[in-house]
Amino acid sequence: MCYKRQNGGIQIPLVEERLSKKKLEILLDNLKGKAIGHPTLEQHRTPGWIASDIVWIARQLHIIENRKVLDLGSGVGILCIASVLAGASRCISVEIEPESISLQIENIKSSETETRIDVIRGDARVPPLRRGCCDLAIMNPPFGTVRKGTDLEFLKSALSLCPTSLSLHLKNEKSREFISREMKKIGKEAKVLKTYKMELKQIFEYHKSKIRRIDVDLYVVV
Template identity: 30%
Template structure:
């Protein structure tokens, strides 16, 4: 399906008025890209771990209002109407540059084009991730996981997921009972089964993540051994697990310091990832203070992963 995209460069003062104007002109949806609002959020919450400097800078300094119209609109007339409306709006609001850019967009631009960049790759020493649309001839010593990330986090390319999997490969034992908290695509739960775990419970609060995880579980023929649940740790029956993955963000990992103990027993291995380096000491202190013993830690890029023993 094709859409007409209208993009207007403006100011914070005029962004809401322009968004409303575009809706009145028949826009099916609008988006405001406000770098100042984003930077304000970062000032309020210094612990937005995934917001690195490159992301902040990528927003630039201009406020952009985008809107999408049906392809059957008269593009020239639409642009002319918007130009005239902006002129009238400028008489009582600072609309800034007011530059209008019109493009014809196709759904395929964001639905499937990204797939060309997602190729089979070595996830750990033993595991290869193969996108569902790619062919791959595996070696005899490789374990292959077929994955479609959909809209869920967890393709295996991010350092946090990769480190969790590498630690998992080291610490998973035959017939382990595994809990994957914040499972995303269920890549870690599926990896656990491939590495010899008897069962895995994969949990995520996001509906789309659970939908994608279900498809991946079926695709890898592990539906009899991986159970999916939408919810949080508090929604899970309190029982002991041999190994627990928590690949979320530091704030959530800290919140779980006490409650996760109800799911551990003697010898439970707890693998934590999603920890920005600046939060490393905080996490270490919190978990050792309640009795967990640090086994090892890994670093990749700006991220840290830790393995603990209960």
Template identity: 30%
Template sequence: MKRRKLEMLLEEVESFQEPDVILEQYSTPATVASDMLHFAYMKGDIEDKKIYDLGCGTGILSIGCKLLGAAEVTGFDSDERALNIARANAKKMDVDIDFIYSDIEEVSGHAQTIVMNPPFGAQKKGSDRPFIKKALSTGEIIYSIHNRGSYDFISKYIAPAIISDQYTAFFPIKRTFKFHKRDVERIEVEIYRIINEL
């Protein structure tokens, strides 16, 4: 599947109805999701793989993985309302995904590939760390989205795992909360591919 076709399909995914600012529930834009997942697909990390989506929200990354031929996809989130939307999205897109209600610390098992858009830590410093730790304990290859300028910290934090690839992208955030001043704020993010030897 071409990246543009994937993006068009992912634009149909419904977002949060009542996003929680503390959980930093910003929807992953279809542009960013399709870029990252198509990159992962071209690396051989999606098709026929078992995949975990940590902090899956309304399921855009999970759905994208399944559309690209993942063998098995499980999305984990601690917000039941978001999971209900994710389940409805998966049904609408006619993909079979297991969505599980779970705090990040409680996730267990093993996946060949992890995809995630963890909190950036804007509301609570360090809130991305439990996601990184869990990814390192459950996955072999990890794709993760972070604030631009995170490379040095992430590189040290994940050692001996390594960042094999990275690129920057614009992440448009629509006006979601009262403190947002613009209709759309475009922030720069870094997307990492991490190789982890469990």
């Protein structure tokens, strides 16, 4: 395998070469992140092991390679970078918060994926994009604990632009029933593929513990 250069002690393979799932996880975990999250935006970084697993699932489903990917509320770019390194031809990244965008651009440069990722500043709920701009949305939207229903707004926005979505949402039976029902209303089918135990670090002042563990569902919507 050919390597480009060192990034924080980690060798980064050429994008065209195959990364192992573990190497991708390590690379993603070494990207820069925010020390303090924006509370009203519910910014939660996607852990490297979850991001790498999601794009690996997308590869197994044959829905990511040589496809255009969309990430709404992309934060510091974890899922976009994971997508192009897993074989996506391009990723459109939509983020509203300036500090996250700055860090994302640094991460894109350090992973040498800048020729395949377009970063747009905008509201993920009303993104400045046209229907059909992408083939697949891969997202970790706000969970809707601060503003109820935000995760569904992101999901509907993504599906107005591309036919398929892989999206993370808080796990509970009411949410599963609600998401399934709302997707049927727009002619879509939602299926839970996997449940993750996600660790959230203390990035908001109102968090009482340094690490919280929550269950999140990975949905595929088609």
